[in-house]
Amino acid sequence: MPELTVAGKQWTVAAGSNLLDALNQSGVPVPYSCRAGSCHACLVQCVDGDVRDSRPDALSPAQRDQGWRLACQCQVVEDVQIHTFDPQRDGQAAQVAAVDWLGPDVLRLRVTPERALRYQAGQHLVLWAGDVARPYSLASLPEEDRFLEFHLDCREPGRFIDAARKMKGGDPIRLGELRGGALHYDPDWHAKPLWLLAAGTGLAPLFGILREALRQHHQGSIRLIHVAHDAAGHYLAKPLAALAAKHENLCVELLTAAEAPPALAQLRLVSRQTQALLCGHPDRVEAFAKRLYLAGLPRNQLLADVFLPRG
Template sequence: MPEIRVGTRCWTVPTGANLLDALNEAGLGVPYSCRAGSCHACLVRCEDGLPLDALPEALALDRHAVGWRLACQCRVVEDLRVEVFDPLRDGVGGTVSELDWFGDVLRLRLRTERSVRYQPGQHAVLWLGGVARPYSLASLPGEDDYLEFHIDCQHPGAFCDRARALEVGDVLRVGEVRGGALHYDLDWQDRPLWLLAAGTGLAPLWGIVREALRQGHQGEIRLLHVARDRAGHYLAAPLQQLPGVNVELVMVAQLEEALAALRPSSRQTLALLCGAPASVERFARRLFIAGVPRGQVFADSFVEHA
């Protein structure tokens, strides 16, 4: 049976064992959220030996080349020496500078000990009290001097329970920053741009719409935000102040009517969607019916957190 080494610890596991399970059964406490290769909370580095990786494309080539792997996607097929991601060593410290509550949504702003490189639409893994979760960046690089995250704390959860107790001055760690499906492309400047968000799916689109305006977008911009109640439209005021952006704030009960009214002004319309999987699927289905080609729809679904 293959052998796993972590520091001074060494033990054997059955061939084909899941690496995340093997590490946690040995008491290493590697965090995870989705077990689907999306959240990047279970990052480890293989120093010797290589596991069978079911999702190598989930990590950037340079990270993959030096041994970083998502433990949930790996099977142990030979001896391994593994280094577990350490947020104190491998992450970046971020001090809470602002906390604002909008109903169950927490807007969290962090000032980091050193610069974090990212683009609008990307995600970052936040570490708090030994729990790691990925959240979309809502801030705009080069303009905002903080990292902003929107955290939906409606339901209990390991991260949300800790987030509710945060105070200004507390320190979190920022881990892996990665790209999702959402971005703004300079080649889009003359094309109609639709942004559809449900709940805190607004976070990455808030950064992207401001990036589009900063880049001088010339086409129509339409932003539709769906929420459970008025408090859920937590960025209503700043959204309505965006120049040249047609903003629609829609309650869940009104959503079907609002979606049925979508009529693209051009076959060149681009759509960016974000929210829970059911909402994103609903958006995508309606856009297809409205005539927006699938190749012009970019979607990012939130991972369901425990």
Template sequence: MPELEVAGKRWTVAPASNLLDALNAGGCKVPYSCRAGSCHACLVRCLSGEPADAKPEALDRSQRAEGWRLSCQCLVVQDLVVEVFDPARDGLEADVVGLDWPTPDVLRLRLAPRRPLRYNAGQHLLLWNDEGVARPYSLASLPGTEEGLEFHLDCGKPGLFSDRARRLVLGDKLRLGELHGGALHYDPAWDVRPLLFLASGTGLAPLWGLLREALRQHHQGPIRLIHLAHDADGHYLAEPLAALAATHPGVDVRLITPAELPEVLAQFRLVSRQTIALLCGHPASVEDFARRLYLAGLPRNQLLADTFLTREA
């Protein structure tokens, strides 16, 4: 029977146990969200021994060389000595410098890290609050600007992270965990191709950053952005999107509700086969968008999608 050791505590686990489950069962309180190797909330460091890793490609070579593993993707097949990610030791401190509620349920949070953080539009960052709760969020800000790191938090439902976020005040401190890339990005080689941005809810966050990144790189092709919200009040970026479209003739913005969704999906049969589609939001919405685009003839390698996690870490 293999043994796990964390901070001097050792216990026996069943062979081929999931490492995340074994750590939490042993009282280590490792956070997690997706259990699919995407959010990186469950990052741990293996100091001795090697687990069976189902998704080694999820971390880059340097991280793996340092012993970092995604515990949700690992099985305990031999004795392991593990170090749990400690935000106070391993994270980057950041100050809360902006709190804006464009709707009662959406928080636009801006953070100023204590040292510069290099990132690309569309990437994710793990946020740790002062209660030790971690949650991955997409960056909505534009790299290389003075605005700080911007995140759009859906606080409409109870959750360990969102409940604490509602009580944040300017000057509070969060910790930043691992920065990693999802499927979404902007490629300058797309400069003359049509772009289609499709978002539901706060899935708009990374697309807001990518839209501005495309315009900053002088994208020449037409850009269409569709935002699905539960009602008209849910279009929390309606004003800045309208202002951006007014100054860029090639940008078309459409704000829709579920009642309008069937009509919009039906129009996808007109999508150009040269289109690059970028999708983000609730898994059900992204699946609907993707299915209609496939039926419209859009090649699969021209569709990039990220889904929001539905479980609080």
């Protein structure tokens, strides 16, 4: 049977064992969120030997050459020595700038990195609070904001959420890998209708992308639809209303979960050139996508990121 070595500790595992499970079950804490190769919270480094990787495309060639792997996507097939991601050594230092509530269930976390972070609207970042890590989408813009902003859904308990609730300005925090998902704003869309459909805190990256589109003076119509569990869940209602009042080409629609199905059934494309961006829970994103396909939206004009539940 293959042998795992981590920080001087050695043990054997069954051939074909999932690397993430083998580490966590043996007392080597490796954080994870999605188990789908999307969040990158379970990043580890193979320093001797290798593993069978089902998602080699999930990391850059440079990262792979350095031995980095996503533990959730790997099987142990030979002896391998692992270096787990150490936020103190491998991460970037940052400081909590502010913590406040945007609604009953949404905590806004603003963070100031020690070194300026180059990012684009729509990307997400792994945050470390001690030895607890979670990936969150950026709601801020590098050109306009002096901080990194994240919107945390606190309806369900979790170790990172519990830590975030206790944070205050000046507290240290570490930043892990910056990751670009499917969501972004392309200047080539300048004259096209742009639809942004968000569920819950899936609004965070789309809020950044909306502001980026407006910053670049997007000329086509922009339609933003936010679906929340109830009216109190529309945590950005006021800033969205302010943007809509300032920009004639922006239409904002706020729907509750009960209102969403009949409203989405009425969606009609004004142009087959429409570009759609979706974000939220997988079930909600699937419902958005199905409705848009039925309305005639070409599949290559739909981009989506999902907030995967912890597996």
